Amino acid sequence: MSASATTGGTPGTGAPGAGPSAGITPQAGPRAPDPDGTRTRGRTKLSGREKRNLRMGLLFISPWIIGVLVFVIYPLIYSFVISLTQYSGMQTPTFIGLQNYVSAIADPLVRTAVGNTAYYMAIAVPLGLVIALLLALAMNRNVREVALYRTLLYLPSLIPMFAMSFIFIVFVNPQFGIVNQFLGLFGMPDTNLLGEPRYAKLVMIIMAQLGAGNAALIYLAGLRNIPETLYEAARIDGASRFRQFLSITIPLLTPTILFNLITGVSGAMMVFTEAYIMTNGGPDNSTLFYMLYLYRNAFSYGQLGYASALAVLLFLFGMLLAGLIYWLSRRFVNYDVSAG
Incomplete structure (x- = not known):
């Protein structure tokens, strides 16, 4: 068995086993077909079925989302706004900053x-x-x-x-x-x-x-x-x-x-x-x-x-x-x- 066969190929040749230094530019394999156009510039778009599933999922959790927005997020923001005012609940709030x-x-x-x-x-x-x-x-x-x-x-x-x-x-x-x-x-x-x-x-x-x-x-x-x-x-x-x-x-x-x-x-x-x-x-x-x-x-x-x-x-x-x-x-x- 020759030395080149033992070492997996002589550098500079296109023999199998040559590393990146062998001067061979690796070529990408054939690109998979994309008939439905779901892949755009390396990013994957949602298919029609996935979009429908997403809409249905959002629809089913919408009561929870609305509840969080109305009963958690909005009261927190409103409380912080009111905390910057002098307000008794009857008259118009007066802004007083961090007092x-x-x-x-x-x-x-x-x-x-x-x-x-x-x-x-x-x-x-x-x-x-x-x-x-x-x-x-x-x-x-x-x-x-x-x-x-x-x-x-x-x-x-x-x-x-x-x-x-x-x-x-x-x-x-x-x-x-x-x-x-x-x-x-x-x-x-x-x-x-x-x-x-x-x-x-x-x-x-x-x-x-x-x-x-x-x-x-x-x-x-x-x-x-x-x-x-x-x-x-x-x-x-x-x-x-x-x-x-x-x-x-x-x-x-x-x-x-x-x-x-x-x-x-x-x-x-x-x-x-x-x-x-x-x-x-x-x-x-x-x-x-x-x-x-x-x-x-x-x-x-x-x-x-x-x-x-x-x-x-x-x-x-x-x-x-x-x-x-x-x-x-x-x-x-x-x-x-x-x-x-």
């Missing part, structure tokens, strides 16, 4: 409302995540009555918040409430829990946990998606139930935990109904949450421009907080099932 935002930053009640909301969020959200996970673990038990247990554990979350607020007013009544009667068994005096600044927010935090059934169902769906083979392999290796929980359940539930965390933070930022019904922001502004103060400015004080500025600030803070959570989630959220 509403400057007033909000200097308003001591805004700081009080932000502090109360942050306190509520810092306790209610983590506590709700833990309680919902415990409920989901109970719902996931392989027992005959599991369907009944799931129903009973989920039922409290179906009670509207305004109805639950009235129920808790009776529960914590200092004279005949069941909570004070229970505490009396341990020698504790009757206490007006909603009338004490140090207890009022705690009552609302505890009441919020009755809605943990919604998050528990989402946790349950995540638990059912974890392959049983992972637990079987762990048991063969001698792992205890607690070790299985830490090494398999928690890592593979982190996407679900992230979802429930985002929804919990969003709900905590907008807490309003229970404070409005049970205490109306009292006592001593201890339950004056941000949304309640925003509502007062808009509908009690007639300061729609100032209330819109508060709403814009809440929206911006919520977006910032969500972005921060998603950024931090890169460190603990696991989407790889095999990593469990």
Whole structure:
């Protein structure tokens, strides 16, 4: 065998195997026919059927698109525009620039409302995540009555918040409430829990946990998606139930935990109904949450421009907080099932 055959061709010749340096200009193969003209200058045009499918798809999702434009995008833009004005809802808005935002930053009640909301969020959200996970673990038990247990554990979350607020007013009544009667068994005096600044927010935090059934169902769906083979392999290796929980359940539930965390933070930022019904922001502004103060400015004080500025600030803070959570989630959220 010759050297040229061994090396795949002599440079400079047109022998097979010659590289680009061989002086041979590669020629493009024959261009595929384009009878319907769907290809124009390297770009592909939609065929008639694809255009019809696109129109039908847009038609079917048009209610959602219209809803987003009318009930989300337009209110956001309008709120920002109104936040730059002095407007009571009755007269023509007067443009005042960023004065509403400057007033909000200097308003001591805004700081009080932000502090109360942050306190509520810092306790209610983590506590709700833990309680919902415990409920989901109970719902996931392989027992005959599991369907009944799931129903009973989920039922409290179906009670509207305004109805639950009235129920808790009776529960914590200092004279005949069941909570004070229970505490009396341990020698504790009757206490007006909603009338004490140090207890009022705690009552609302505890009441919020009755809605943990919604998050528990989402946790349950995540638990059912974890392959049983992972637990079987762990048991063969001698792992205890607690070790299985830490090494398999928690890592593979982190996407679900992230979802429930985002929804919990969003709900905590907008807490309003229970404070409005049970205490109306009292006592001593201890339950004056941000949304309640925003509502007062808009509908009690007639300061729609100032209330819109508060709403814009809440929206911006919520977006910032969500972005921060998603950024931090890169460190603990696991989407790889095999990593469990």
